[in-house]
Amino acid sequence: MGTKIVWFRRDLRLNDHTALSQAVQDAGEGDRILFIFHIHPELVEEFTIRHDYFFQTVQHLEQKCENIGAPVHFLYGEVDTAFKQLINQILTIDAVYFNYDEVGFGRERDDYMTNWFKDHAITVYSFIDHHIHSAEEIHKQDGSFYKVFSPYYKKWQQVDKPGIRYVDKDKIKHYGMDVRDRFKKGWNKWTSIKEQFEYKGEDTGEEAALNRLDWFLDAAVYDYHKERDFPAIDGTSLMSRFLKTGAISPRTIFHKVKEETDGRKGQQGVDAYIQEIAWRDFYNMIYHFYPNAHDKEMVEKYRGIHWDNDEEALERWKTGQTGYPLIDAAMRQLNKTGWMHNRLRMAVASFLTKDLLLDWRLGERYFKERLVDYDSASNIGGWQWAASTGTDPVPYFRVFNPTRQSERFDPHGRFIKQWIPELEKVEKNDIHEPWKMPDDIQAGAECIIGKDYPAPIVDHKTMRNKAIDRFKKVQD
Template sequence: MKKRVIIWFRRDLRLADNPALHAAIDAGFDSIVPVFIHAPDELGDWAPGGAQRVWQHLSLAALDTDLQALGSRLVIRQGPTIAALDALIEESGACAVYWNRLYDPSTIARDKQVKRHLEEANIQAASFNAALLHEPWTVSTRQNTPYKVFTPFWKAIRDDPVRNPLPAPEALPAVWSRIGSEALSDLGLLPDIRWDTGIRQAWRPGENGAHARLETFVNDTLGGYGESRERPAQPGTSYLSPHLHFGEIAPRQIVHRLEEWLHDHGNESHRKHANIFLSEIGWREFAHHVLFHFPNTPDEPLDPRFKHFPWTHDDEALQAWQAGRTGVPMVDAGMRELWATGIMHNRLRMTVASFLTKNLRIGWQHGERWFWDTLVDADLANNTLGWQWAAGCGADAAPFFRIFNPARQGERFDADGAYVRRWVPELSGLPDKHIHRPWAAPQKVLDDAGVTLGQTYPNPIVDLKASRQAALDAFDRIKNT
């Protein structure tokens, strides 16, 4: 009797180091049906945002191409998930469903329902870890409590051995022609008004694109990562975050490739830079650890004092921030890069988040939502941790009094103004000395650069010094509650 299995793809859109797929092959199933089920309603308030949907469309297309090269194909269905799986089981005669685990609160709840339903129907249900080095429930403090501080968390896991990545299959059995599939275009992932040109030009979604990006990073950037990652005008970071979010590459594969690189090129300096980058992988692990143990944090501050923080409600200021029209060049450059490419340099993420939550004193949830819809790498765990860190109310959060001065950030990390000139071209004629503080430039300098504040470029919507003090005063009102 032939055995058939359904491989339920979600955010594990790759063939190499895919534990669910590898387990199905090892189990000797005669037929493997790869399926993606589009069911955004089951994800609650955190269904993929606009930029993520563009990436998802392109990544699913790439996965289907890769499957077809091995003799298979991707079957696409629309939810509800349980109904879609039931239909596929009936059509294919599958006796098992395998998938790789996710850790967002809504997906955990949904996956438990799916597993219970399958087992009640006598269908084997098996799930695997494909996304993390350590799953959230496997790491705890000596008091058997979750970690809330990154450094001891990372110290607890950083030296643990990482198994070698699993190979991609060399071939897969064909999927019966009678098993129908919806067209990818039917999912409506792409926008009707094509604002996604910049994303398409900047990125190559898919497993092959992920590994090409990793090779570029390892060969061209990793050796100076500790310094280059701070310069937003340079390609000094890995740009792997969206590939990791959609599971086009696994953290084990990245760690393994870094170990190879260190073996071939390793010296003390290279090891230092590699360890700094590995700590970023550790932050991703920490973010999932925190979200798993504190599932309300996408909406509520981990520090309960901040439930009483006197946030302001200023729609005009929020819209100026979203549009990159605040009159503060470093903030505006970051927000415009985000809109154009679906990504933002981490130095800018911290800068624009501090500006929103502290200088404008607008609640971090507004920034979290905007990033969710505009970032191609918007990950619920990372996005939540990052925004609560910036606002001072989350796990291992920056002290509230750490308020980034965006002009000073520009002077330190974009000293020649290259980043601002790229994304805020109306200021490109200003000399380096004044490009990060145009409001302080002499009138003749502004005139010579063709800059008219309030016309060609906005005046600052807030005074940096006064708003900093107002934020500190607001915190004083809650810090002892």
């Protein structure tokens, strides 16, 4: 007779959950299962839209667990202190089940706590669950890891994919345990967190994830390769936010895509979407093998590159006041919704690092504050890609032109006008470079450049040449 702990983290669901599935499968007569969610003090020192979204997903999980008779118990404090309180209260704990984090803060926590549990005679069962393949599973013939995506993806496609993990809800109800009255500190902290909720979206939790995936697979996936780059079109899956919280597993997405799409309708779109799933695995692997990538350029020669220090320019970038409409619309979308279209993430990252010559870390950390789908590995990998400092990055001499990006991916200015009301009456022929409008056209559009909407903060051509020269010096 023993108690098995299921430790939820960024896997906030009851279906296709590896650790939960195994714990339920292992439980026998006389055993109990206790659901735990630990709140670390450092992770709630501030409360941004990212925290709001994440903890509202926790609330969805809490309600689902309550409904099946196995409530979530909340712990608060330093992780070892919090679990020490737990094992002092529940003397029968013999095993803990969790899905292992392979990168960043989570990896450090999991490695530390694995040893801690063993020291307290608690058996640890940890699993790869956040990605299709683990960071060390896809490798070259000589055992080394890939640094370029294309050969990685070719190998990734050849490896068998893990199946869906069934979770027996009846067994959970039978073995579930409710001792919440013993953990007042964690419950009080959880109550205070819920009182801060402001996020108004209806896109949190397991049901929302499955509904959105069904919508995407009905039609949009077949045109994904053509429409995913146009921010005015609802052509992406929006699964990133659900994958971040673990409201859905990447296995569920992969298998539903494979099972529910008809290749005759649009295999290019399906293939392009599957490739995006592989990108998550790739960047997870890269961060695993470059654990300092959050603070250091992956390419060693670029670690000494000079970045400018301009607080005003950084603030104008953050608030969407650069004078480049597509860049500003993207940043305003981020600030308002906690999300940004992927094409625009590349554009604003290139603008910060190449047009403003500001440190990519500043942008990466701002995204960390604001994105509800913030994933450290993908975000760091994406920023280093755009800054030309990472593995398999955009070459330093290929600098995104913000005007060309605008003309190509928002040709009618629909996205721009959605987020920049100052440009509402500007004609589509002027929307991408409003600073070139003659004075009478500005007056007619009720948009005086420098007054109603800012003039460009920099000249793109000038800054492009400066950026290339700066990288060339490092090359030499």
